[in-house]
Amino acid sequence: MSLTDEELDRLADVVRLQPTKNSELEEAWGVDGGSEVHRYLENHLKDYYYRDDDSLIRATAEANDLVDVEPGIEADAVAKGAAPDTIRVPELEARVFAVVAGPDERSQSVVSVLEELRETYDIDPDVGEVRRALRSLERKNVVEVVYRTVPTFRLAVERDAVTVEVTE
DSSP, X not given: OOOOHHHHHHHHHHHHHOSBOHHHHHHHHTOSOHHHHHHHHHHHSGGGEEEOTTOOEEEOHHHHHHSSSOXXXXXXXXHTXXXXXXXXXXXXXXXXXXXXXXXXXXXXXXXXXXXXXXXXXXXXXXXXXXXXXXXXXXXXXXXXXXXXXXXEEXXXXXXXXXXXXXXX
């Protein structure tokens, strides 16, 4: 099946962002609502993606071969519950990874991570962006959630055990 340029671009987003969910693709594609993302996936990319046991969207091996982007993670490692050796993430996620508490430290709230970002990088992202970055890193098995009064976060692996590559 031959894909259009738009389909290839959107498939590249699936490969680059995996494991992902409708809301992340909604933002990347500039569409209104997760149902529109689901409809597009089913109508245009049905043969090139699947949902894992956690309902996260992942690209098939064929999809990875069709597009010229690096996958967001090493699928085999994460599928087996391990942390990948390399993650490819947007700049904010890379910065969150750099400042969030280490695996042996007390976990941090989203607001605490935001304060670290402000202090370390002199940036002021929206708290929702920081939360999404933390959840994305959690899906990649490099950040874990510790439930206290509010969900808090810390690295699931040693910082130097993972190579972080920044994507566009």
